[in-house]
Amino acid sequence: MVAIAIWYYVKKSDRIEEKENQIKIEKFLVDHKSHVPTRYSYADIKKMTNGFRKKLGEGGFGSVFSGKLPSNGVPVAIKVLKGSKGNGDDFVNEVGTIGRIHHINVVRLLGFSAEGGKRALIYEDMPNSSLEKFITSKDRSSHNTASFDWMKLRNIITGIAKGIEYLHQGCDQRILHFDIKPHNILLDHDFNPKISDFGLAKLCSKEDSLISMTAARGTIGYIAPEVFNGNFGTVSYKSDVYSFGMLVLEVIGARKESAVASANSEVYFPELTYKSLVQGEELDLELGDDGDAQIAKRLAIVALWCIQWYPVNRPSMKAVVRMLEGPSESFIMPPNPFASTTHTEPTATASS
Incomplete structure (x- = not known):
């Protein structure tokens, strides 16, 4: 009898909580x-999903299904969220951020559904899946490898x-993503990258240099060190810059395994790259010619600027784009990102 009473109490509490979550979501939508x-x-x-027939993927958030818009038959990807996961904040974050913006490098949210505990998000179709798929050796066929030259x-x-x-500077409010990683970069039919998964995102004023957080978020x-170490009062858009730098190091192959594969990988592989560049050694990568080597070196240097220990030493994303597209002759090697006790002022090239 006691077990039955406990089960009934838990189920009743879940129903009350879900009703409160739905009220919160409906208020947000209004x-x-x-x-x-x-x-x-x-x-x-x-x-749209033909009875949820074709599943594209599954994760802690729920499942993604292939579908078509009813109005024009355009292919879409539909993320069906698990009703028991979280309090609706992920859903609100997604709709509240990418629901209002449109940029070629941000995945487009085309629609949503919210009925009781059943919630779904409708995205533009990304036929080439995620960037993660193309940088893990087990998924790299000869065709895919050929498509991914330097x-x-x-x-x-x-x-x-x-x-x-664009998220940091191009919107009415600054959007901090907080989960930049290869898995959250989707690729369209032309391999144009699209940032996705805004479930952990935060909106803030562009004038706010720091934001407050109650818990660490990300992978x-x-x-970034300031997020991982719990310095939630000193978190800023520079945390996304750090995550981007780690992503770049993984993509260029400077690390032999995924960033999350080992507890020490986020330290060892970038440090090895830094030492190679400082000592003038060739990066241990698959390079076709001198042009490939120059691209790899440029990407590695940009990444090492981005993963500087102190946020003030990291470049803005505007500066990162300039570094990626500008002449390589102006490049300056960054300070050692792993000497966390040394605080250095960023150069004009990196911080502006």
């Missing part, structure tokens, strides 16, 4: 009516940088 995309019923979602990698990384720059291996 308050932001002019900024959110098209709303669909859950029955519409079921029709110029293509540079273009992809530059596109990601432009997307983050181990890509989280």
